[in-house]
Amino acid sequence: MVVPKDYESDVEIAWCPGCGNFGILQAVKKALVEMKLEPHRLLFVSGIGQGPKLPHYTRGNVFNGLHGRTIPAATGARLANHELTVIGIDGDGGAYGEGLNHLLAAMRRNINMTYLVHNNQVYGLTKGQASPTSDAGFITKTTPLGAILPVNPLALALASDVSFLARGFSGDVEHLASLIKAGVKHRGFALIDILQPCVSFNRQNTFKWYRDRVYRVEDEGYDPTDKAAATAKAQEWGDRIPTGIIYRQERPVYEEQIPALKKKPLVRQPINPSQFEALLDEFA
């Protein structure tokens, strides 16, 4: 029996009042309770940024590592114990800047984890510099001449043959929780890009700005298994911004291809030095 209280933490929340992260936290908790997942079966791996503080504000096993390195740490933990449900949490800086190489590799590998990217198109923790997803021309202290072209995470994910791709909006908790549930249930790597206003440093992409633009693809009879349609959707931005499951496919999961993981998790396997006696014969 899993109840909301199981996911309540007594750690003081250090986010700004009105921050978009609150909606994401609410959606995460809601999804986990609804899936009846016990906190000790869950591992949050996060990096650095305001969003990646999230695991401390709920309950579960937590590895809050380095900026941009969530995915490799999560992959290592998953390989050690593939009975753990692994949720990675990063911001747009960690996911699409510092750690982009890992994201591309994880999508190719198709490690079974869910990756939530709090995408507020700005750096919050370091106080307002441009991020990889800031709109072109966005003026900040580090980009007084305007930011360069933004990355398109959805297009990058599709190019890497991602097995699950969704976009949520922190202002729509109900919908976001349903996407997180779908992502966790999906077998393979699930990337969920979450649009989230930064009330302190991004005066451009506000709650109202997003609310006026986002729509749910499922309301328009969209087929998330159609890669060509997804590729077109990934280019949509501006007046209308799609949310929902953008793309989904079945692909072999990385862990399932490693012989050593077939019997049981590596962490449950004993250490037995003498089993390697035969290898010494190779050198005799």
Added chain:
Amino acid sequence: MTDFNIMVGGEAGQGVQSVGAIIAKTLARGDCHIFADQDYESRVRGGHNFFRIRASTRETGAVSEELDLLVALNSETIDIHKKEVKSDGLIIHDGETTQARISKTKGLDVPLIKLARDAAGNRLMANTVSVGAIFGLLDYNFEIIESILTKEFTRQGQKIIDDNIKAARAGYDHARKNGRSKTLPEIRLTSRKRAKILLNGNEAISLGALAAGCKLIAGYPMTPASSIMEYIAGKEKEYDVAAVHVEDEIAAINMAVGAGYAGIRSMVATSGGGFSLMVEGLALAGMTETPVVIVLGQRPGPATGLPTRTEQGELWYALHAGHGEFPRAVLSPSNAKEAFYAIVKAFNLAEKYQTPVIVLTDHHLATSYATVDRFDLRRVKIERGDTVSPTKIGEARSYRRHAVTDSGISPRALPGLTKALVVTDSDEHDEAGHMIEDAATRIEQDLKRLRKLDGLRKEIGPPVIKEAPKADATLIGWGSTGGAIEEAAAIFQKDGKAVSTIHFNEIWPFPADEVKAVFEKSGKTVVIESNATAQLAGLIRRETGKKVDHTILKYDGRPFSPKYIISHLKGVL
């Protein structure tokens, strides 16, 4: 005493390495000690490569620069190495290829390519013909060559095995008929069950890691470390181990740390450049108190340096890499045998002290082959450190991953295996693992982590000290130079000098007390190391206050030989 030296030289792509390995393995079946090293360039074709094999009735861990046999697969090999051939030595070459004019007493012209074509229908097997020629001269048992070739080429199928045996046979017969025989008087073939194995440093490390229960290696290829992951990856289908070829070294270390956090023994193996990318992750392991083992195989730097050569330029780097202050251990094995036991110890220390452990090797150790006593796997003791598995819900609720203790060691629970939540953070954190800002908790956690050094200090063994009474001099080294230094000391002893040696095969926390004691009666102290800035000498000064008298430094990317050490010591002693 027999001390017999063979060199095979040629260009990349001529199979110098594979021929060298076959010769070494064949000789290793005899009752002798083998030491073999290889010298190659950072290219796949062309250039000049060589492989040196030393067969000795005495245990040896160093190269020799005096050759009994030089096998020249091209003319350049003769030009470069003929001066190393002893007065009674012999050069084996194919006159057709080398066009070299060598007197009958100095050279044996074996039509390698022709014999390969005639016997095996494949001119590429000229190198195998040369193997046969060597053993024909040595009047070695051909059955042993056959059995080694069979083992080497098993994967390529029966035809390749048969053709190689035919090629070897042709060379063998030709040399017996046309050559003057070279003898290995004291090298007998052993009939008893072979107690020795022949392997290089990286193979010893790979075996040690597997025996120690390493379940995951994450890596990105980099010379000289690549063969460690390659070996372990080759065992993925038979044994319970995962090898992940990752996108970069940053991923490697973070993956290994993530796996360590989740409770398995994990490692990375790289060289200086890759290690540089790993350094932030090293500090992460320190801060989150996660066990991880790092093999740092040094090569000459800075930057890309000399990729296929050797140096000991990263001692200080290994000791100090990482932002902030955290405990670590650094082991510096000097040979393949020590490398095997060092990696086992590294895994034990990493888990007992929940912190990174570095095994510092170099290209010379990684790639040179030596005969060692077959490893005794019963001697591999697994120590996993303090762990807890709370079964009661109350205990689980109160579990604190970073609980403050006298030893600094907080018992580990593993995520998912119990109801205890395992929380840790790269930010400074409290006992429960949550981020903090207050000064008191910071101090408490910082000191807790650093207290682990007290325990680690007791785990590090003293250096290997061989004291001569009333020493005229003490030769001091660390890592792969051990064999050369010891042999140089032995030669000096024979000349009537009293020479002690101190060799560090576990170097951090630094065993300062033992060193101070030896320095009281050391005679002249001479530090010998493969770098330009005398890093060990500096470390000794810092940790003991003792200034060494002399240094012999080598930073040309080539390993020390006993001869080199002796020639440089003559001015000192």
